[in-house]
Amino acid sequence: MSEIPVPEGRSLNFLEEIIESDIARGQKRVHTRFPPEPNGYLHIGHAKSICLNFGLAKRYGGLTNLRFDDTNPVKEDTEYVDSIKEDVKWLGFEWAGEYYASDYFEQLYSWAIDMINKGLAYVDDQTQEQIRTTRGTVTVPGTPSPWRERSVDENLMLFSGMREGKFADGEKVLRAKIDMAHPNMLMRDPILYRILHTEHHRTGDKWCIYPMYDYAHGQCDSIERITHSICTLEFDVHRPLYDWFIEKLDIFPSHQYEFARLNLTYTMMSKRKLLQLVQNKYVSGWDDPRMPTICALRRRGFTPESVRAFAERVGVAKRDNVIDLGLLEFCVREDLNRIAERRMAVVNPLKVVITNYPEGKREMISCVNNPENPDAGSREVPFSREIYIEKDDFMEIPSKKFFRLQPGGEVRLRYGYLIKCEEVVKSPDGEIIELRCTYDDQSLGGSSSDGRKVKGVIHWVSAADAIPAELRLYSTLFTLENPDDVEEGKTFVDYLNPESLVTVNAWLEPALGTAAQGEKFQFERVGYFTPDYDSRPGKLVFNRTVGLKDSWAKIAAK
């Protein structure tokens, strides 16, 4: 078994410990699975699960299956199947086999007949309402169904009638015969099959009865000989049932282990609510950059490496957690800082005329593409007498810690000249509309005519050459740190962040304009020059930080 070591400086998480002790006890094989229901797009929470399942198997020389848990045809669709496959691939994982719970419908059905024959399952004629009320509550035991003691033959006949379509939806169900007084509600004669005259996205109208999750999942794991079936905490009460079916059917003993699902501040993880956001058009789609979906992260410029690094950093445990969104941003910044090429842009333009620069002259200035990586090379950016700088890069009455442009002060144009502000031009109502500056013609390339240094370095674009563009800045969709924690009488919709999408005009250096001639300007090529960004509500700020912190912008060519 080829093993890959855990990252240096990190100790084993509890799942790795379980696997290592299994191996120590003689287990020869590690086989996991990632089992999404194709009823929505994958989000960052799934990314944690994907990285866990694939990562664990890889670390111990095992395999991981991709299995679609498609036992409820009313919610599922091939659109989701396709997106899930695309997202898992994008994250960088290869599955050993692609399976569907629906592939096993015939086997599951035949096992159900075995259960009936063993006297462990019966057809119940009660209504949904009756079944609900006779199940009891968490504190009071349930009561047995009047149909619980039907004969094996009658059950067999009725169950095959269910399959043949002799009954309407909801008319009958197949239930396991366990214990209506069991302290675990899941063990109070759980439903195995329900009647659903609904077309299934893969099996069409072949079936009109469909297995429930509890009856299907463990058996699917068993069929695929999954050794470690890893799921989230809320399934821990299902484990006794998972084990019960495997024991009664006497099939391959897969085992279930639970870990705490990922929660992120300001982020909604519920698939059901995300679907509502899409359906009610609060967002433009599943890949709206404000969504926590993997396709949205991709569109926003996240790299698969950064998402995997995030999954590794959040760790795995069994206690509920809320990860600071800042950690996700740290991970993408860490990666992008290494690989992203920088460009200059101005969002709030202030015109600057360099009075001692020859009129009509235009020169090309060499700019480094990525200070973190010399191999990224450089590009030529035009410079002329009239340029735009960021409004915020000038203060008429500077505060103490402000070291950018100010009256009589000097600043460096990034990769260009030192300029000195000689005059502030104002409109009749007092607004600053133009700066008149002089430049030091000896100051290109970091030097100056007399060796003096300046502290401030600012972005600029040549006014005549700049490409106007529309910049969309995205921040969190919700104003609430925990969007599930809504006040009485309100819903998550009441907490949508009105500033989650802000459109601003921007002026870009020409090289970006060329690239922007396509239909859409991809974020991963522009994200690093957009205005500073703080993802917390009300903190969307524009300043001269044009680093990677501004990870959420996308540009549309004008």
Add this chain to the structure above:
RNA sequence: UGACCCAUGGUGUAAUGGCAACACAGCAGAUUUUGGUUCUGUUAUUCUAGGUUCGAGUCCUGGUGGGUCAACCA
């Protein structure tokens, strides 16, 4: 007033009966042609009461707090 799961800095995750650590966030400083990056320093942690033990974050018991479960969803 049930069963099960969980409790370590602001947020996460380690420490497997023997010096409570790492990352993110925060703060301070240095470097820097991005107020970015990098580097240095720094603040801050075992829910509670008992018990076992030479020694408890860790084991035991009680309490408190949080979570999950009463879909013919997964």
